[in-house]
Amino acid sequence: MKTLRSPGLWLPLLLVAAFAVYPLITGSASTRESMFTVLMSVALASSLNILLGYTGYVSFGHIVFFGLGGYVGFYLIDEQGWHLFPAALLGGVAAGLLALLLGLSILRLRGAYFALATIGINEAMKAFAKQFALFGGPNGMELNFAIYRGYGGANAALWLVFWSLAVLALVVIFVSFKVKKSKFGLGLMAIREDEDAAEVMGVVAPRAKTWAYVLSAIFPGMIGVLFFFKNGVIEPESAFRLHLSIELLVMVMLGGQGTVLGPALGGAAYQSLRRTLLTSPMFRDIQLVVAGVLLLLIVLFIPSGAVGWLRSRWAALRRVLE
């Protein structure tokens, strides 16, 4: 397997595996919870990167897929008695379908117009969830604790969710690498650089963009199911948090958009920064301001992010970091 020998793939995989194994060593629930947050950020940021980094389309409302997937999966588990795994799968399918429908319409927009449309869609879905009685309306849904018994108790269920997320994060990294190294990915990057020129060369941009959007939506949908299953509660305000979308952008930009390792690194770095800020009395209330300032500084000084900067600084690293 040529792919598996490539450091561009196994470096990020190793990073993610390290996050996953860490709580196993400490054995504590609190490290598991903080690593859950890190893995979730890594996987969400890497998914967003397929659209943002490879295709060059900024989605400000990417969390809509996380929220929708979460709702669909939660409903299936709570009301229909499905097991977590098929529910997560269907959450991903629902998010992918939404992206497919949206892709056929709003992906005709370019630049800021597309970015604005994605915010609108997130808000529209939030409003929809608030009105939709099947999903519990404005109060959302609460998981019946008896459901955890089917997984061997609450503690076992939490570990199961953690391991599922870890596997999913590894899959996302693998897919991200495979896309980057494929003909499809090359077409996406051509679109990012110059969409009109790419079309003149034969890249069917409307189709390629839509598939990139669908691919970048499926994983957040599945992650949403895992997260809200663990959370035990889902409500419109927590499912469609716009600021989480913005934080995802910061993670991707911080680590390096368009790279495989970047979003993984950025997600982990941002979460550890956030944890420090949240526990500091001075920054606790203004941690989002710090995120905003960080985004500004990245865009101004290292637009290609940490990994992009390293790659352009040392040519030798280009073969190691993807």
Place this chain on the structure above:
Amino acid sequence: MILQVNNVTKQFGGLTAVKNVTFDLPPGQILGLIGPNGAGKTTLFNCINGVYTPTRGKVSFRGEDITGAPTYRAARLGLARTHQIVRPLNELTVRENVIVGACYGREGLGLAKAEHVADEVLAFVGLAARANLLAGSLNVAQKKRLEMARALAARPYLLLLDEVLAGLNTAEVSGMIATIRQIREQGVTIIMIEHIMHAVMNLSDRIIVLNYGEMIAAGTPEEVSQNPQVIEAYLGDPELAARLLEEEKR
């Protein structure tokens, strides 16, 4: 006929950029497209490959109606072009730029085969040594060659060259002329927009002259250069064309 352009007109608001242009292009020829600045040459290219939808008229490529079809459709059918103002995919390497051309062109090759074609084409246009540089780091002459390489990697039936010689020095122009000849020998039909007269006069089998969007003359280089309307509109000096031809023969 590989390309049939039938009464094509393109209007922008009140401005008629291309007016009732009609011509047929048999395979294997080089057709020169000349005319003063703003005559509508690039607009005509844009109407042919689908960047613009003509206001009126019809464009057929290898018997298929491609009037107003998206640019990627023309590309897939085997119509490649270069841009007057170069459009490299800056953050990709030179080689990756050309691989895009091969992957998504007429043959729609897989990645491994496309890499092969890209290396061949890069060697052909003389960019092999720069294959792994970022496209954005090339100079103008190299970017023009890159445009050409991307178009060639698509293995097109018809190649539209939009001022590939502009901005090149004398040595680079001779190099590019030789390259264009070789492309034709490989059986590719070419339409070229060019301002460098001695080049277009010597390369073209036929020439079309546009002025204010209208086709004012068509014929062999000799016929066109002796057409009084062309001389008035474009060449200014009636002796110029004859002298240019003479110059090249020596």
